[in-house]
Amino acid sequence: xxxxxxxxxxxxxxxxxxxxxxxxxxxxxxxxxxxxxxxxxxxxxxxxxxxxxxxxxxxxxxxxxxxxxxxxxxxxxxxxxxxxxxxxxxxxxxxxxxxxxxxxxxxxxxxxxxxxxxxxxxxxxxxxxxxxxxxxxxxxxxxxxxxxxxxxxxxxxxxxxxxxxxxxxxxxxxxxxxxxxxxxxxxxxxxxxxxxxxxxxxxxxxxxxxxxxxxxxxxxxxxxxxxxxxxxxxxxxxxxxxxxxxxxxxxxxxxxxxxxxxxxxxxxxxxxxxxxxxxxxxxxxxxxxxxxxxxxxxxxxxxxxxxxxxxxxxxxxxxxxxxxxxxxxxxxxxxxxxxxxxxxxxxxxxxxxxxxxxxxxxxxxxxxxxxxxxxxxxxxxxxxxxxxxxxxxxxxxxx
Numbered sequence: 001x002x003x004x005x006x007x008x009x010x011x012x013x014x015x016x017x018x019x020x021x022x023x024x025x026x027x028x029x030x031x032x033x034x035x036x037x038x039x040x041x042x043x044x045x046x047x048x049x050x051x052x053x054x055x056x057x058x059x060x061x062x063x064x065x066x067x068x069x070x071x072x073x074x075x076x077x078x079x080x081x082x083x084x085x086x087x088x089x090x091x092x093x094x095x096x097x098x099x100x101x102x103x104x105x106x107x108x109x110x111x112x113x114x115x116x117x118x119x120x121x122x123x124x125x126x127x128x129x130x131x132x133x134x135x136x137x138x139x140x141x142x143x144x145x146x147x148x149x150x151x152x153x154x155x156x157x158x159x160x161x162x163x164x165x166x167x168x169x170x171x172x173x174x175x176x177x178x179x180x181x182x183x184x185x186x187x188x189x190x191x192x193x194x195x196x197x198x199x200x201x202x203x204x205x206x207x208x209x210x211x212x213x214x215x216x217x218x219x220x221x222x223x224x225x226x227x228x229x230x231x232x233x234x235x236x237x238x239x240x241x242x243x244x245x246x247x248x249x250x251x252x253x254x255x256x257x258x259x260x261x262x263x264x265x266x267x268x269x270x271x272x273x274x275x276x277x278x279x280x281x282x283x284x285x286x287x288x289x290x291x292x293x294x295x296x297x298x299x300x301x302x303x304x305x306x307x308x309x310x311x312x313x314x315x316x317x318x319x320x321x322x323x324x325x326x327x328x329x330x331x332x333x334x335x336x337x338x339x340x341x342x343x344x345x346x347x348x349x350x351x352x353x354x355x356x357x358x359x360x361x362x363x364x365x366x367x368x369x370x371x372x373x374x375x376x377x378x379x380x381x382x383x384x385x386x387x388x389x390x391x392x393x394x395x396x397x398x399x
Contacts (some may be wrong), residue, residue: 064234085175116148177242183211228311243392251338262387
C-alpha cells in the first residue's frame, strides 16, 4: 500500500486503477487481528454462513464419494476442497473444517481414509500471512494436528485457478457480490453512466445500474465457466452471495427504505464523503470517482448465468433475508449510540478500508471513517431502524 506522501494534495489517485487489471491490487478486506480488522468485524458474514450451514452439510452428505484414482486423484485418493474468496479469519477456517470433517466421517464409514487438500484462494492483496498464522493455531484444549494439507492460491475467482478436473468441493461464501472491476463508463465524467455524488448504485440512474449489471453478468459467467473446467464430475459447488429478490429491479439493491437508509454503502457513506468535500479535504472529482465494486444479484440473474455456462445441475437455489442485528442486540446498541457508531465504522473499515485508502491515502481515509462514525452515532432516527441483508444460496453438482 502506498504511503501518504505518494498521494496528490487532493488525495485522488489515477482512476484507471479501478478498471481493467488494477482493482485486484487493493480490493481486499482489512487484514490483521486488530479491532478494525475483518477478523474482528465479520459477524454479519459469520451469521450468514451459520444460516446456510445446514444446507452445506446436506450438500456434503449427499455428494458422490471418490475412491482410488477416481475424480482426478491419480493413483491415490486425495480430496481437494477450495474456498474461493476466503478472506482471513475464523469464517474461512470454520467452513473448510466443516467440509473436511463431514467428508472424513462419510469416508470412514466406508472404510477409506483419503488425504484432504484445502486451497484458500483470494486476490493477491488478501492478508494470506494472517490467514496462515491462524491455520497454525488450535483451540487451547485441542492437541490434534490439522486434518488437511493447506495451500494459498492468489488470484481472481473470475479466472481459472486450478488444473482441469481436480476440485471435488468448491465453496464461495459472502464474496461473489464483489465485481472484478468498476465499469469504465461509470468513471467517465462525460458518460451518461457517470455516478457523480454516490458511492454505490442503489437508487442510481438507469445508465449506472445497467453498466454494473453488464459487468456482473460477464463476471458471473466467467466464474461458472472456470468452475466448470476445474471441478470433477459429481463435485459440489456451494455458493452464498449477497442478493436481492427477483421482484426488485437492479437499482433497488436493498429492497426497502429502512435498509437503504441504514446500509453502510448508502446514505451515511455518501454524507461522510460530502463532509470531506464541504471541509475542503477532497475535491468533487475525487469524491465522485470513488465507487464501491459490489452488485446484489437476483436468483434469475444467477440462474441465467448457470444455464448459459452449462455443466452444472442446480439442486437448491434460495433467497434468504436476515436482520443486521437481533432485537436484543439492536436494543443494546440503541442505548449506546457511540458504541454503535464505532462498531458500524469498524465494519465498514474492515470491508472498504483498503480501497478507500488506495483512493485517497491513509490520512484522508481515517478522516472519512471518523465522519461516517459520527454520522451514524448522532442520528437517533437511524438508530431505531432495521437493516436487512439479502443472500442467495446455491447448491449445484458438476455434471
